[in-house]
Amino acid sequence: MIPPPEAHAGHWFAGLLYLAPVVVLACALWVQSQRDKRKEREKQESAGKRRKN
Amino acid sequence: MKRRAAGAVALAALLAPATASAHGIVGRQDLPIPRWLFVWAASVVLVVSFVGLSMLWQKPLLENAKQKIVATLPVAVEVALGAIGVAVFGFVVYAGFAGSQVDVDNIAPTWIYVYFWVVIPVACSVFGDLWRAVSPWRAIGRAAGVVTKRFGGEDIAEPLEYPVWLGQWPAAIAILCFTWLELVYPNRTDPSILATVALVYMVIQLVGMTVYGVRRWTENADGFGVLFGLYARISPFHWEDRKLAIRKPLAGLAQIKAQPGTVALLVVAIGSTSFDGGSQGATWASVAPHIQDFFLDLGFNQVRALELTFTVGLLFMIGLVGLVFRVGVIGMRRVDGKRSASQLARLFVFTLVPISLAYVVAHYFSLIAYQGQDLWRLASDPLGDGSNLFGTAGRSIDYTVVGANGIWYVQVFALIVGHVAGLALAHDRALVLYRRAEQATRSQYWMLGVMVAFTCLGLWLLSAAAQ
Numbered sequence: 001m002i003p004p005p006e007a008h009a010g011h012w013f014a015g016l017l018y019l020a021p022v023v024v025l026a027c028a029l030w031v032q033s034q035r036d037k038r039k040e041r042e043k044q045e046s047a048g049k050r051r052k053n
Numbered sequence: 054m055k056r057r058a059a060g061a062v063a064l065a066a067l068l069a070p071a072t073a074s075a076h077g078i079v080g081r082q083d084l085p086i087p088r089w090l091f092v093w094a095a096s097v098v099l100v101v102s103f104v105g106l107s108m109l110w111q112k113p114l115l116e117n118a119k120q121k122i123v124a125t126l127p128v129a130v131e132v133a134l135g136a137i138g139v140a141v142f143g144f145v146v147y148a149g150f151a152g153s154q155v156d157v158d159n160i161a162p163t164w165i166y167v168y169f170w171v172v173i174p175v176a177c178s179v180f181g182d183l184w185r186a187v188s189p190w191r192a193i194g195r196a197a198g199v200v201t202k203r204f205g206g207e208d209i210a211e212p213l214e215y216p217v218w219l220g221q222w223p224a225a226i227a228i229l230c231f232t233w234l235e236l237v238y239p240n241r242t243d244p245s246i247l248a249t250v251a252l253v254y255m256v257i258q259l260v261g262m263t264v265y266g267v268r269r270w271t272e273n274a275d276g277f278g279v280l281f282g283l284y285a286r287i288s289p290f291h292w293e294d295r296k297l298a299i300r301k302p303l304a305g306l307a308q309i310k311a312q313p314g315t316v317a318l319l320v321v322a323i324g325s326t327s328f329d330g331g332s333q334g335a336t337w338a339s340v341a342p343h344i345q346d347f348f349l350d351l352g353f354n355q356v357r358a359l360e361l362t363f364t365v366g367l368l369f370m371i372g373l374v375g376l377v378f379r380v381g382v383i384g385m386r387r388v389d390g391k392r393s394a395s396q397l398a399r400l401f402v403f404t405l406v407p408i409s410l411a412y413v414v415a416h417y418f419s420l421i422a423y424q425g426q427d428l429w430r431l432a433s434d435p436l437g438d439g440s441n442l443f444g445t446a447g448r449s450i451d452y453t454v455v456g457a458n459g460i461w462y463v464q465v466f467a468l469i470v471g472h473v474a475g476l477a478l479a480h481d482r483a484l485v486l487y488r489r490a491e492q493a494t495r496s497q498y499w500m501l502g503v504m505v506a507f508t509c510l511g512l513w514l515l516s517a518a519a520q
Binding site for chain 1: 089092093096100336495498499501502505506509512513516517
């Protein structure tokens with residue numbers, strides 16, 4: 001008899017350990033890209049203010 | 054129904070040939086840390102490399118790298134290499150038809166799956182495009198061209214213009230067909246079938262070269278020629294028109310002008326190698342019977358259901374690799390939005406070449422180390438008729454030449470080096486495309502994600518196959 005996929009939960013769970021670095025990195029890169037965008041916005045705003053003054 | 058599927062799994066085990074599955078024989082690993090920790094460590098190495106590249110690599114170094122011609126080969130050497138290629142091809146085809154039809158007793162399966170498919174591409178990545186010199190169809194095509202020019206007079210029609218839209222799609226399809234044969238077809242190591250396939254491929258190449266010209270056809274539509282040529286661009290040695298030039302390693306890749314189909318070709322190469330590893334793991338073993346059941350329920354017999362199951366697995370893995378690369382490219386597009394995703398995919402596709410090679414080395418290292426030794430025995434008795442031409446027919450494979458741990462370390466090392474090379478190439482190209490180094494680094498966050506994803510996938514597949 002062939003067990004259903006859920007009977008192999010151990011394999012799937014072990015697989016998650018291999019996927020974890022991708023998830024961690026994706027989160028870190030998302031946070032970093034948000035920071036970069038904010039910095040860029042602030043830079044543009046301060047440049048705009050300087051031009052007005 | 055379940056019993057039918059179980060029967061199909063057993064059938065698959067019976068049909069699985071000794072040659073193709075030999076790289077699964079790696080013995081028991083006794084590693085100091087769990088395998089998943091290697092994946093974490095490899096990811097850290099990639100992140101550190103990425104930081105190092107953005108801090109220390111501020112100008113493009115590969116894009117316009119110069120090369121220096123160091124030697125010129127006489128015409129006789131070129132002719133001799135072509136003749137050797139044709140002779141070896143002819144002999145392998147002859148062995149496939151005339152020799153024993155037991156795969157392990159015939160030189161054809163080992164030659165095609167181990168030497169032609171694995172050793173030659175790896176050798177090309179080290180020594181330059183050796184395959185171009187020994188390619189039998191290219192040699193015949195060129196010889197035919199010379200003879201026709203000399204004796205044909207002025208009535209011979211010029212070759213047709215190769216369609217731009219077709220690009221390297223024929224090469225991608227050829228590699229997909231070959232990997233289907235290697236990984237899906239039940240009689241994949243049948244010597245006479247392999248010989249027939251080799252002849253059919255040769256005929257297609259000769260017809261293509263006749264219609265479109267040797268150079269344009271081999272550079273676009275000869276699957277093996279194109280793929281091995283891409284690997285050869287990793288090498289510091291560059292062979293062109295009998296001249297040997299030396300350049301920076303990887304610099305040849307930065308000069309690739311991607312054609313339609315180049316992305317598909319590399320995605321097929323990586324995806325098929327991934328499926329080869331993945332199909333030996335527990336996850337696939339737990340999923341495959343359910344897919345088989347589905348096809349059995351549709352009325353297919355066990356062999357067809359098995360073929361369709363493995364075809365689905367192969368296409369799924371190719372799709373997954375394509376998706377990961379596409380996500381990276383779409384992410385890059387968000388940095389300035391000036392180029393379309395397809396344009397960026399072509400501009401960065403060369404970063405997949407070292408990854409593809411790394412996958413080949415990692416997945417097939419044990420095949421080369423073990424099955425590669427069998428050439429000594431098969432050279433003495435290539436047809437399996439009991440001859441002993443060089444006195445080595447009694448040689449057996451020494452499985453102690455490298456241990457299971459050694460294989461694992463080589464696999465991890467190959468994957469890390471391949472992905473760091475991919476990162477370096479992507480970084481160099483980004484410095485050319487984006488005006489500010491800061492913007493270039495930001496665009497490469499996504500490429501870093503792609504590289505880490507491919508590294509984790511590769512190591513997961515290898516560790517699953519080793520369990």
